[in-house]
Amino acid sequence: MPKSFLRALARWQQLGLLAAVFLISGLPAYAADSVVPTSTMPWWFWPLALFVTCFLIGIVAVPAGIGGGTLFVPIIGGFFPFHLDFVRGAGLLVALASALAAGPMLLRGGLASVRLALPLALLACMSSIVGALLGLALPASVIQIALGLIVLGIVALMLAAKKSEFPQVAQPDRLSSALGIHGVFIDGASGRAIDWQVHRTPLGLFVFLMIGVMAGMFGIGAGWANVPALNLLMGVPLKVSAGTSGLVLSLVDSSAAWVYLNRGAVLPMVAVPSVVGMMLGARIGARLLHVLKGSVIRKMVITLLLFAGLRALLKGLGV
Amino acid sequence: MTAAQQLHAQEQRDESLRYALLLDWSTRLGVLALLLAFAAYVFGILPPHVPLEQLPSLWNLPVGTYLQRTATPTGWGWLALAYHGDLANLVGIGLLAASSMAPLLGLLLLYAKRKERVYVVICAVILVVLMLAASGLLTGGH
Numbered sequence: 001m002p003k004s005f006l007r008a009l010a011r012w013q014q015l016g017l018l019a020a021v022f023l024i025s026g027l028p029a030y031a032a033d034s035v036v037p038t039s040t041m042p043w044w045f046w047p048l049a050l051f052v053t054c055f056l057i058g059i060v061a062v063p064a065g066i067g068g069g070t071l072f073v074p075i076i077g078g079f080f081p082f083h084l085d086f087v088r089g090a091g092l093l094v095a096l097a098s099a100l101a102a103g104p105m106l107l108r109g110g111l112a113s114v115r116l117a118l119p120l121a122l123l124a125c126m127s128s129i130v131g132a133l134l135g136l137a138l139p140a141s142v143i144q145i146a147l148g149l150i151v152l153g154i155v156a157l158m159l160a161a162k163k164s165e166f167p168q169v170a171q172p173d174r175l176s177s178a179l180g181i182h183g184v185f186i187d188g189a190s191g192r193a194i195d196w197q198v199h200r201t202p203l204g205l206f207v208f209l210m211i212g213v214m215a216g217m218f219g220i221g222a223g224w225a226n227v228p229a230l231n232l233l234m235g236v237p238l239k240v241s242a243g244t245s246g247l248v249l250s251l252v253d254s255s256a257a258w259v260y261l262n263r264g265a266v267l268p269m270v271a272v273p274s275v276v277g278m279m280l281g282a283r284i285g286a287r288l289l290h291v292l293k294g295s296v297i298r299k300m301v302i303t304l305l306l307f308a309g310l311r312a313l314l315k316g317l318g319v
Numbered sequence: 320m321t322a323a324q325q326l327h328a329q330e331q332r333d334e335s336l337r338y339a340l341l342l343d344w345s346t347r348l349g350v351l352a353l354l355l356a357f358a359a360y361v362f363g364i365l366p367p368h369v370p371l372e373q374l375p376s377l378w379n380l381p382v383g384t385y386l387q388r389t390a391t392p393t394g395w396g397w398l399a400l401a402y403h404g405d406l407a408n409l410v411g412i413g414l415l416a417a418s419s420m421a422p423l424l425g426l427l428l429l430y431a432k433r434k435e436r437v438y439v440v441i442c443a444v445i446l447v448v449l450m451l452a453a454s455g456l457l458t459g460g461h
Contacts, residue, residue, distance in 0.1 A: 041375070043371050043372060043374050043375050044371075046375075081375070081378065081379050082378045082379060083378065083379050083380055083381055083382070083385075085381055085382035085385075086378060086382065086385075089382075093412060093415070093416075096415065096416065097415060100342065100346045100349075100415065100418055101346070103339070103342050103346075104339040104340070104342050104343040104346075105339075107335040107336070107338055107339035107342075108335065108336065108339050110332075110335070112335070113331070113335075114331070114334045114335055114338055114426065115331065115334070115438070118426075118438065118441045118442065118445070119441055121445060122441050122444055122445050122448075125445055125448045125449065125452075126448050129448070129452050178437075179437065179438075180327060182327075183327075183328065183331055184328055250342070250418070250419055251419050251445060251449075254416050254417070254418070254419050254449055254452075255448055255449055255452040256452075257412075257416045258416055258449075258452035258453045258455075259452065261409065261412065261413065261416065262393060262394050262395075262455040263382065263393055264382055264385075264386045264391060264392075264393045265382045266409065266412060267378055267385075268356075268357070268360065268405050268406075268408035268409065268412070269371075269374055269378065269405070270378060271408075271412060272353060272357045272408055272411075272412075275353065275412075275415070276350075276353070276354070276357075279350065
């Protein structure tokens with residue numbers, strides 16, 4: 001695909017995102033625990049609307065490195081007539097599909113590191129099962145409020161950080177050296193070869209253990225937490241963080257998705273149009289990741305997280 | 320770049336390409352199964368377990384109530400009813416949720432060949448966790 005076309009698409013993507021924020025902010029949201037009214041539209045209307053919405057979310061979510069589920073759950077849960085149980089089940093599958101669709105492209109482009117992803121995914125996979133079981137047991141309003149607060153906390157963290165596109169790691173820690181976690185990637189925007197290494201790996205492993213719990217509990221994937229943890233805590237370049245986050249998500253969301261599937265919280269008429277739309281959109285989004293500047297991705301991450309965090313908090317409070 | 324760094328970079332490229340190839344094909348298989356099942360469901364080729372027209376009055380219910388009203392089983396109970404269009408979709412969804420297993424196995428064999436025991440163990444444990452999650456044993460699905 002020509003780069004000029006991708007850049008034009010990126011501009012439209014940002015405009016579309018802003019328009020979506022204003023449009024959706026003006027619509028009424030249902031409180032997290034309220035009974036969702038029965039729709040008067042024909043049955044096929046909502047699956048079709050889901051497909052279109054998820055296609056657009058897919059384009060935006062991958063370059064932002066947050067996973068489609070982060071946007072899917074607050075938007076679909078708030079404005080579509082499905083119960084939150086099915087939205088969360090579909091949300092995990094959407095996040096999974098988004099990561100699976102982009103994964104091979106990110107790996108071939110050198111933007112995702114298998115050696116970095118595997119140890120983190122190992123702990124997060126295990127804890128996501130615990131999180132999913134907790135999430136299905138707790139009241140929806142409690143989950144929404146906690147989710148909103150956590151996401152807004154990450155936004156504050158990202159706004160406060162000065163250097164994140166190419167973090168400086170003076171000395172790798174012993175664990176990352178032993179595991180051979182380092183590499184080189186070619187930055188598509190500048191054409192430079194960037195050497196990277198990581199530090200604070202033990203702390204990173206603990207953070208990913210917590211991220212796994214949250215991913216399973218909220219049913220929204222975990223890219224929103226993966227990217228800051230990799231980038232700001234462990235010192236991974238932003239683009240490699242976004243790419244590796246997708247790889248970790250594809251593993252973490254798989255284990256949590258099985259919990260929802262086994263509990264009957266996956267409704268095909270909600271999940272399939274969402275998954276297919278997201279996968280198509282994510283393929284376009286993955287191409288944009290290689291072309292866009294890291295600073296642009298960072299702004300998109302902050303905007304999207306701010307929006308998603310506010311929606312979740314307001315919904316949890318019943319506003 | 321030193322010879323050791325070049326070797327490390329080449330090894331990482333090999334890992335990434337193997338994982339990408341297997342992930343790509345296993346995901347395609349899942350998507351294909353999902354699309355075929357969904358088409359059969361929507362176009363009425365396979366009769367649904369829950370009629371399409373009834374969905375708008377059911378998809379707004381909590382999962383427990385939905386399962387009770389539609390007599391839909393939990394765990395792997397749906398597999399016995401997979402001749403229904405809606406439940407046939409769960410085959411594709413299951414394949415998607417299992418997409419990472421083949422690439423993990425591919426990596427495990429690559430690391431075993433290189434005698435990288437730590438990564439062999441990491442891949443093996445992730446595979447076991449995924450299989451346990453899928454079985455429903457950890458999650459009370461049965």
